Amino acid sequence: MxxxxxxxxxxxxxxxxxxxxxxxxxxxxxxxxxxxxxxxxxxQPPNQTSNQTLSQTLSQASSTAIPNARIAWSVNTGKLDHFAVGDGKVFLLQQGQLVAMDTKKGNRLWKYGSQLQSSVVYKEGYVYVTSTGGSIYAVDVRTGKKSWEASVKLKDIRELRVDGDHLYTISEQINAYHVKNGRLVWKNASKIADARLDGFVSFTKDRVLTNNIVSGATTMSQFIAYDRQTGKEVWxxxxxxxxxxxxxxxxxxxxxxxxxxxxxxxxxxxxxxxxxxxxxxxxxxxxxxxxxxxxxxxxxxxxxxxxxxxxxxxxxxxxxxxxxxxxxxxxxxxxxxxxxxxPFGKHMKSATLDEIVDGQIIFRDQSALYSFKLNNKAAVYYRAINRGQLASIYVIEHLMFALHTDGTLIALDVNSGMPLLRLQTNGLQSPPVIADGSVLILMKNKFVVIKKPKIETT
Structure with missing residues (x-):
């Protein structure tokens, strides 16, 4: 779901x-x-009994000393937008080559290819990657050897997705290859002129679902369902x-x-x-x-x-x-x-709803980041957040990662608001990923692995 x-x-x-x-x-x-x-x-909302306590907390500057994250290992990557993880390995690109590294230790296990570009996905023992020339490769993660090369090249691939028997290439259109041999199954051509994907792609048993932006005299959206086997638009x-x-x-x-x-x-x-x-x-x-x-x-x-x-x-x-x-x-x-x-407080009129996740509804305004728990309306204030510089948040496995505009990344316990660690970055290229007890972080030109912080249980 x-x-x-x-x-x-x-x-x-x-x-x-x-x-x-x-x-x-x-x-x-x-x-x-x-x-x-x-x-x-x-x-009018019912009384939120935690508001007074939370307001007092919001007005107090946090003096909590946040420990710096201990980097387990890191590697320079150059310009990179994607990486993949699976089978205890991290897969990323270095100087146009696909490199597999041990998630915990960071030692290189194998490398493959040349002139590869930043679109990498892992699924069930294979990692899939594209080249600058439009080729698509499947590589066996155990050996680092090529399993197949796609039968048809495609340019301008933004993303690869695997679901069921098909590998999908996503650009302004969507196309399907057979995941076992790289044979082109269908090449999408929407019936709707000037339709382009807005980034949403999902799958059901029989359908590929996309949301599209259609440009013309006016701009509108079109939700389209394609047949998974033929690529033909169904509705x-x-x-x-x-x-x-x-x-x-x-x-x-x-x-x-x-x-x-x-x-x-x-x-x-x-x-x-x-x-x-x-x-x-x-x-x-x-x-x-x-x-x-x-x-x-x-x-x-x-x-x-x-x-x-x-x-x-x-x-x-x-x-x-x-x-x-x-x-x-x-x-x-x-x-x-x-x-x-x-929301409440002096900036409540500018507040936005950030996420509904982990049984909490998270609000953000120019001075605070806080949430209310859905089961009892208890308030949680996320301390040590420099609200004026908050760029984005990511909630993963009961952890909140708060990225600031100066590159500071703070990990917090999403349920208590307690800060757990701090890492100075130069910006993130993609959301953090948690795997094998580690947090995997793709910065600009650098890939960093830190140990997953522990959450105190009460």
């Missing part, structure tokens, strides 16, 4: 389309006074965005036709048929009051964590402050949410 609200390339495009949150198509903003008393109460839907793919079921947020309320569509992956639709009305708006000429578009981002739904809305109804409405599995989407979360 995958939650694609964490998928940044897709989110960047989506946020452009969602900037008209809570504004009528006519440009008129709904006033809180037009809501019933019940609806106004629904717009497509306009202005839908992926929220979750699970088995043969796809959950999309629909923006088609400017729906009045935040809306999820449950789609059959084989046919593209809409099986059911759920519209969420956390603010209890009387939709009958708004004729088509004055439609109130309450478009919030919809997130899912398992079967729970989170509707994030920033509107005049909520005093320009982000509110996140939590609907448990099976809850009536047209009734007020049982739990509501919102």
């Amino acid at each position: 995958n939650n694609y609200r964490r998928f940044k390339p897709y989110q960047t495009y989506q946020k452009v389309l969602l900037t008209w949150i809570a504004v009528m198509i006519t440009g008129t903003v709904i006033a809180p006074s037009t809501l019933s008393a019940e609806a106004q109460r629904a717009a 497509s839907l306009r202005e839908r965005y992926p929220v979750q793919v699970h088995g043969s079921s796809i959950i999309l947020q629909s923006m088609y036709g400017s729906p009045l309320l935040p809306t999820l569509e449950y789609i059959d992956a084989r046919t593209g048929k809409v099986l059911k639709t759920k519209s969420y009305n956390p603010l209890q708006i009387d939709t009958a009051k708004f004729p088509p000429s004055e439609r109130y578009s309450l478009h919030g981002n919809i997130y899912m964590d398992g079967h729970d739904v989170f509707v994030a809305i920033d509107s005049s109804v909520t005093d320009q402050v982000l509110h996140v409405y939590h609907y448990s599995a099976g809850a009536d989407p047209l009734k007020p949410a049982t739990n509501v979360y919102k």
Whole structure:
């Protein structure tokens, strides 16, 4: 089960389309006074008893001494955007060659090829890599010997993905090779002119799913499903965005036709048929009051964590402050949410929802990074974060890695907020990876391995 609200390339495009949150198509903003008393109460979150304690913590400068990470080993890489890991080995490129190194010790085990470029993926005993000339190779990780070379060359490959019997090449289009012999199975040609992948690719048993940006008089998105065996387009839907793919079921947020309320569509992956639709009305708006000429578009981002739904809305109804409405599995989407979360403090109007992960909802503003636990609303403040310089965070296996604009990377316990270690980098080329008890970090021109920090259990 995958939650694609964490998928940044897709989110960047989506946020452009969602900037008209809570504004009528006519440009008129709904006033809180037009809501019933019940609806106004629904717009106010319940008391978060930890707020006072958290506010006091936020106002105090942390004096915690953070130990520097001990580097187990490192290697210079040159310009590199990808690496792969598997079978106790790290696979990366050095001077155009594919190199395998022991994850824990860092000793080189073998090297292969020449003029290879930064697109590397591991799967079940083989590592796949591309060359500057468009060739694709499968290399046996035990021996470092070539297993096969693809039958057809392709230029401008951004990424390789393996799923089932196929190796997929991803650029502005997607193509499939047989993973056992490198034979080209199909070469994709979308029916939609000027369609290009926005970075989202997922798979079900019978379908390859992509989200595409279509340029023309206006820019729109197109969600497309291809047959896994032939590459032929089976169905497509306009202005839908992926929220979750699970088995043969796809959950999309629909923006088609400017729906009045935040809306999820449950789609059959084989046919593209809409099986059911759920519209969420956390603010209890009387939709009958708004004729088509004055439609109130309450478009919030919809997130899912398992079967729970989170509707994030920033509107005049909520005093320009982000509110996140939590609907448990099976809850009536047209009734007020049982739990509501919102940021607070002097910068609360600029706060954004960063992640819903590890049973926590993480907020960020220009002065703080903090979360609320979903099971009891306890607050967690992430100490030793220089908020004004915070660039991005990555949550992996109960650890938070906070990257600052000056290159400082801090690892914290995501559940307690305690800082565990610090590493000075020159920037990251990809998110950290945890494998074999180690944290693998790809910097600019350098690959570093540190021991995974221990999390104190209580």
